[in-house]
Amino acid sequence: MITFDSVTKRYPDGFVAVDNLSLEAETGQITVLVGPSGCGKTTTLRMINRMIDATEGQILLDGSDVQQIDPPTLRRGIGYVIQQAGLFPHRKIVDNVATVPYLLGWEKKKARDRAMELLERVGLDPKLAQRYPFQLSGGQQQRVGVARALAADPPVLLMDEPFSAVDPIVRTSLQEELLRLQAELNKTIVFVTHDIDEAIKLGDRVAVLRVGGKLAQFADPKTLLSEPADDFVREFLGRDRGIRRLSFVSSSHLRLRTDLTVSSASATPSDDGWPLVVAADGKPVGWLGRDEPFGTYVHGKDSLRAALDAALLSSSGQAVALDESGRVVGIATRRALDEALAEAADG
Numbered sequence: 001m002i003t004f005d006s007v008t009k010r011y012p013d014g015f016v017a018v019d020n021l022s023l024e025a026e027t028g029q030i031t032v033l034v035g036p037s038g039c040g041k042t043t044t045l046r047m048i049n050r051m052i053d054a055t056e057g058q059i060l061l062d063g064s065d066v067q068q069i070d071p072p073t074l075r076r077g078i079g080y081v082i083q084q085a086g087l088f089p090h091r092k093i094v095d096n097v098a099t100v101p102y103l104l105g106w107e108k109k110k111a112r113d114r115a116m117e118l119l120e121r122v123g124l125d126p127k128l129a130q131r132y133p134f135q136l137s138g139g140q141q142q143r144v145g146v147a148r149a150l151a152a153d154p155p156v157l158l159m160d161e162p163f164s165a166v167d168p169i170v171r172t173s174l175q176e177e178l179l180r181l182q183a184e185l186n187k188t189i190v191f192v193t194h195d196i197d198e199a200i201k202l203g204d205r206v207a208v209l210r211v212g213g214k215l216a217q218f219a220d221p222k223t224l225l226s227e228p229a230d231d232f233v234r235e236f237l238g239r240d241r242g243i244r245r246l247s248f249v250s251s252s253h254l255r256l257r258t259d260l261t262v263s264s265a266s267a268t269p270s271d272d273g274w275p276l277v278v279a280a281d282g283k284p285v286g287w288l289g290r291d292e293p294f295g296t297y298v299h300g301k302d303s304l305r306a307a308l309d310a311a312l313l314s315s316s317g318q319a320v321a322l323d324e325s326g327r328v329v330g331i332a333t334r335r336a337l338d339e340a341l342a343e344a345a346d347g
């Protein structure tokens with residue numbers, strides 16, 4: 001666990017970048033620091049590995065004051081990932097990833113084997129290992145940056161806007177990869193971003209900072225969306241926070257109709273309703289007698305937001321509920337969605 005206890009950073013020119021900050025980043029969780037430009041996110045992050053020293057207050061790493069640990073020892077247990085990866089341009093990818101193991105004096109073969117294993121872990125083709133950074137796309141470089149930070153298996157990972165230099169599609173896949181990795185690795189991650197959507201997607205807990213380095217709110221994403229502490233947080237979260245809150249509501253409570261499916265396209269279409277044709281293997285075929293789109297979601301696994309999205313993508317306004325192997329389990333009608341939305345609005 002990383003504990004900030006009344007931490008202030010005053011730069012030599014007197015500017016207060018972080019003001020009396022207290023928060024705890026739990027072990028094995030992703031804690032996100034989010035806020036507008038200049039609110040002190042990077043300063044806060046860098047005080048953890050002592051690239052910047054706090055002026056007042058204490059930062060404790062599993063109970064030990066970081067000021068009492070010499071920086072090289074401290075940083076051995078802390079991986080660090082920055083925007084645009086910051087790879088060494090004249091070193092091959094494999095050697096970039098093996099940087100810390102080399103510094104720790106690992107034998108060359110062991111360090112390289114570890115690097116190869118990590119490249120695979122972060123979803124990169126091992127063939128890329130022999131390339132130089134300029135021969136990789138931005139998204140690939142970013143993955144290498146994550147692999148390099150993980151090389152010596154540090155318990156803590158600091159990530160400073162690691163995905164902000166890539167396009168939105170690559171960014172989404174990097175975010176998903178990070179969540180997948182974290183489910184396996186359980187690192188204590190502190191992640192800086194100025195993007196509230198990224199914060200809400202990745203954070204177990206999110207610290208919203210305001211300019212002047214003051215903590216505006218520290219909460220899990222669901223609480224942040226449903227109970228913003230003040231107007232600043234409300235505005236920072238954006239206008240559609242009601243819809244986004246549905247991402248944290250399970251679809252499992254949606255009432256499904258199983259009488260609205262038919263097994264053959266030769267059934268007689270009726271005027272009322274939209275029966276769904278289901279193939280022999282249980283997969284959805286389409287609305288009976290109509291060549292119109294249908295939207296699907298995985299019942300119980302996807303959120304109510306995903307179910308609503310599926311309904312909006314269907315001409316019928318109904319969402320097709322699937323199980324995890326893609327078989328139809330029922331239809332969520334507009335009425336069922338309406339009931340679920342009313343329930344979600346109640347809290």
Ligand SMILES: Nc1ncnc2c1ncn2[C@@H]1O[C@H](COP(=O)(O)OP(=O)(O)OP(=O)(O)O)[C@@H](O)[C@H]1O
Pocket residue numbers: 011012013015016017035036037038039040041042043044194
């Ligand atoms: N060495 C320094 N001397 C004086 N002020 C500094 C110094 N470094 C940063 N600052 C100021 O401290 C404030 C916080 O900077 P910091 O980089 O932590 O913000 P940030 O939230 O990470 O911003 P961004 O999202 O733009 O990267 C800024 O106003 C910045 O100008």
